Amino acid sequence: xxxRFDRIARVQAAMREHGLIAIVVINHDDYRxxxxxxxxxxxxxxxxxxxxxxxxxxxxxxxxxxxxxxGEVRVFGSxxxxxxxxxxxxxxxxxxxxxxxVAAGARPKVxxxxxxxxxxxxxxxxxxxxxxxxxxxxxxxxxxxxxxKDADELAAMTEAQRIAGEGMDRARALLRPGVxxxxxxxxxxxxxxxxxxxxxSTPIYVNFGVETCMLHGRISPAPLERGQLALVDxxxxxxxxxxxxxxxxxxxxxxxxxxxxxxxxxxxxxxxxAEMRPGVTMAQLDERAKAAAARHGLAEYQVYxxxxxxxxxxxxxxxxxxxxxxxxxxLATGMTxxxxxxxxxxxxxxxxxxxxxxxxxAGGPEPLFEYPIDPVVLA
Amino acid sequence: xxxRFDRIARVQAAMREHGLIAIVVINHDDYRxxxxxxxxxxxxxxxxxxxxxxxxxxxxxxxxxxxxxxGEVRVFGSxxxxxxxxxxxxxxxxxxxxxxxVAAGARPKVxxxxxxxxxxxxxxxxxxxxxxxxxxxxxxxxxxxxxxKDADELAAMTEAQRIAGEGMDRARALLRPGVxxxxxxxxxxxxxxxxxxxxxSTPIYVNFGVETCMLHGRISPAPLERGQLALVDxxxxxxxxxxxxxxxxxxxxxxxxxxxxxxxxxxxxxxxxAEMRPGVTMAQLDERAKAAAARHGLAEYQVYxxxxxxxxxxxxxxxxxxxxxxxxxxLATGMTxxxxxxxxxxxxxxxxxxxxxxxxxAGGPEPLFEYPIDPVVLA
Numbered sequence: 001x002x003x004r005f006d007r008i009a010r011v012q013a014a015m016r017e018h019g020l021i022a023i024v025v026i027n028h029d030d031y032r033x034x035x036x037x038x039x040x041x042x043x044x045x046x047x048x049x050x051x052x053x054x055x056x057x058x059x060x061x062x063x064x065x066x067x068x069x070x071g072e073v074r075v076f077g078s079x080x081x082x083x084x085x086x087x088x089x090x091x092x093x094x095x096x097x098x099x100x101x102v103a104a105g106a107r108p109k110v111x112x113x114x115x116x117x118x119x120x121x122x123x124x125x126x127x128x129x130x131x132x133x134x135x136x137x138x139x140x141x142x143x144x145x146x147x148x149k150d151a152d153e154l155a156a157m158t159e160a161q162r163i164a165g166e167g168m169d170r171a172r173a174l175l176r177p178g179v180x181x182x183x184x185x186x187x188x189x190x191x192x193x194x195x196x197x198x199x200x201s202t203p204i205y206v207n208f209g210v211e212t213c214m215l216h217g218r219i220s221p222a223p224l225e226r227g228q229l230a231l232v233d234x235x236x237x238x239x240x241x242x243x244x245x246x247x248x249x250x251x252x253x254x255x256x257x258x259x260x261x262x263x264x265x266x267x268x269x270x271x272x273x274a275e276m277r278p279g280v281t282m283a284q285l286d287e288r289a290k291a292a293a294a295r296h297g298l299a300e301y302q303v304y305x306x307x308x309x310x311x312x313x314x315x316x317x318x319x320x321x322x323x324x325x326x327x328x329x330x331l332a333t334g335m336t337x338x339x340x341x342x343x344x345x346x347x348x349x350x351x352x353x354x355x356x357x358x359x360x361x362a363g364g365p366e367p368l369f370e371y372p373i374d375p376v377v378l379a
Numbered sequence: 380x381x382x383r384f385d386r387i388a389r390v391q392a393a394m395r396e397h398g399l400i401a402i403v404v405i406n407h408d409d410y411r412x413x414x415x416x417x418x419x420x421x422x423x424x425x426x427x428x429x430x431x432x433x434x435x436x437x438x439x440x441x442x443x444x445x446x447x448x449x450g451e452v453r454v455f456g457s458x459x460x461x462x463x464x465x466x467x468x469x470x471x472x473x474x475x476x477x478x479x480x481v482a483a484g485a486r487p488k489v490x491x492x493x494x495x496x497x498x499x500x501x502x503x504x505x506x507x508x509x510x511x512x513x514x515x516x517x518x519x520x521x522x523x524x525x526x527x528k529d530a531d532e533l534a535a536m537t538e539a540q541r542i543a544g545e546g547m548d549r550a551r552a553l554l555r556p557g558v559x560x561x562x563x564x565x566x567x568x569x570x571x572x573x574x575x576x577x578x579x580s581t582p583i584y585v586n587f588g589v590e591t592c593m594l595h596g597r598i599s600p601a602p603l604e605r606g607q608l609a610l611v612d613x614x615x616x617x618x619x620x621x622x623x624x625x626x627x628x629x630x631x632x633x634x635x636x637x638x639x640x641x642x643x644x645x646x647x648x649x650x651x652x653a654e655m656r657p658g659v660t661m662a663q664l665d666e667r668a669k670a671a672a673a674r675h676g677l678a679e680y681q682v683y684x685x686x687x688x689x690x691x692x693x694x695x696x697x698x699x700x701x702x703x704x705x706x707x708x709x710l711a712t713g714m715t716x717x718x719x720x721x722x723x724x725x726x727x728x729x730x731x732x733x734x735x736x737x738x739x740x741a742g743g744p745e746p747l748f749e750y751p752i753d754p755v756v757l758a
Binding site for chain 2: 121202345
């Protein structure tokens with residue numbers, strides 16, 4: 001456990017700019033970002049100034065205190081007392097009214113991450129027990145900091161992407177008539193764990209035949225047949241950082257329509273990569289993707305959202321399929337994004353995608369790990 | 380995909396009792412329960428009467444329509460149109476005002492699951508775009524139905540628990556000086572997938588030494604040493620149904636304090652099992668657990684919440700550590716619950732737990748799968 005006081009200081013500076021008196025952390029990704037480790041139940045409070053405060057189970061206290069070293073972090077007592085502890089601290093900070101909200105007739109603002117892993121019932125509970133503050137999204141504070149990756153983060157993400165490549169090698173080697181998607185997933189997962197993965201940020205998806213049309217897939221129930229498409233999507237994690245590698249294969253020589261589909265997606269990726277540079281938006285990249293699909297007569301099947309940010313969250317800003325205004329968010333140097341997110345699916349026939357992770361530099365996109373696109377499997 | 384029209388009919392009957400005009404399903408577990416399958420983005424609307432409606436991506440439509448057979452399910456078009464589709468349908472049903480809410484000067488109620496996987500930002504968005512209805516928790520409708528397991532559900536859960544046993548066998552066999560927690564987790568996970576697991580409902584936890592104190596654990600960074608405690612927690616899934624098997628080991632002959640800790644937890648489990656019968660509450664079971672810990676001088680370390688419901692969700696009602704009023708929820712025949720949830724942790728020393736899943740019968744608890752408690756590993 002290595003508390004990132006440098007990041008906490010930057011977060012607190014942004015909190016003061018945005019008038020947040022505190023951020024309540026209940027998500028693994030923010031906890032990792034600020035404390036350099038994870039716990040089953042991450043709980044912390046970052047005040048607008050001063051040391052961060054961890055809310056921990058009594059049994060964990062000695063271990064956390066030892067790891068924290070500087071002793072600059074308060075550790076609270078009981079599980080049952082978590083709500084009480086947080087309410088008490090929020091009230092204390094709110095009463096000091098550092099940004100004059102109360103004086104202006106408003107409520108002091110407390111931030112919380114507003115993403116898939118922030119449960120509505122906990123937010124409703126927080127609002128109910130802390131009526132004197134306004135709960136707002138902490139995303140405007142956290143997103144700009146988190147979306148630009150430092151060298152440590154890039155190293156972890158590169159390693160995760162390399163591990164995804166090992167899983168994909170294993171998956172590809174298993175494709176033969178009669179193999180089950182479950183076996184492919186089992187072996188790919190094992191290969192990734194042995195290579196150092198600590199988990200995956202989404203389930204593994206292995207889809208065969210017409211099921212390659214499924215938006216983000218699942219594990220197909222029927223075994224692979226000769227002539228079918230196979231789509232594998234792998235998302236291993238290293239130190240909490242996410243990878244994303246998708247490849248589409250065809251078992252045997254592709255027929256004309258499969259070949260067109262695969263060629264179209266390669267061209268989509270190439271066209272989008274050629275356009276990626278600081279300042280470009282996902283909407284502009286989507287136009288390029290659509291134009292490439294159109295050149296293959298497949299424009300009607302190209303759905304928007306060609307990529308998304310990635311880091312300690314599987315989807316981070318820009319995440320245009322989740323937060324529509326992110327379509328207009330300009331890419332910046334240091335961001336890490338995937339290209340190849342949506343499946344190009346011909347309903348009733350099959351779909352294809354090739355997804356990789358890139359870091360954006362002033363000179364354009366650099367793949368974190370170069371993995372071949374080699375879809376024809378002759379087994 | 381096998382739509383469970385029987386369950387949908389029971390849900391709709393309960394909706395009419397509770398005055399819900401619709402339930403919006405965005406969670407995997409409810410989707411599995413009602414549609415007998417899962418998708419990466421489960422989206423459905425259950426009106427208070429009539430056929431359920433799936434919201435699906437265009438590319439998925441033929442596959443879903445084919446699987447649905449009866450054609451009693453509407454399939455909507457685009458991803459981008461999901462919000463629009465749901466808003467339109469909610470408005471249409473709300474305007475019919477079947478339960479007279481509008482006539483009474485109130486808003487018609489729409490239900491949504493309120494648990495860990497219902498994101499606050501989607502709930503806030505729903506409220507914003509559907510101001511004419513009141514969004515409420517669907518838990519009072521769904522929980523009573525889902526907490527009583529039928530034969531199919533018990534079969535899947537028993538299989539999941541058996542698979543957890545295979546993972547635990549593999550984990551135990553690997554415990555030796557110098558083994559890493561990551562290796563133990565890797566091999567246990569692989570054993571469970573090979574045995575048929577489709578995933579795990581929580582990360583795998585493998586903790587060594589003082590880290591056995593961590594509330595729900597993690598993967599310890601340092602290798603196992605002779606004389607240390609090791610705690611393994613496995614949660615494989617089959618058809619979406621969850622298992623939960625935890626065992627604590629000691630590498631070598633336990634010292635007096637370790638022996639006391641392990642004996643105390645065995646006695647806690649035995650005391651709680653002896654008390655389990657229809658009508659008993661988790662609070663009463665916790666009293667038994669505390670008394671057993673007290674007989675070993677460890678009462679101060681025993682935290683409440685000795686068990687929880689389990690099924691398509693890893694934690695279901697009764698879930699006293701999440702929803703405090705569940706402490707008073709009486710157990711009923713047909714419920715499936717874990718016993719052994721909290722770690723009995725001596726801060727700075729180590730912790731122990733033995734967790735299994737039981738179904739409640741009129742005659743008492745029956746373990747879904749009997750797995751030995753055999754903590755001393757002489758390797």
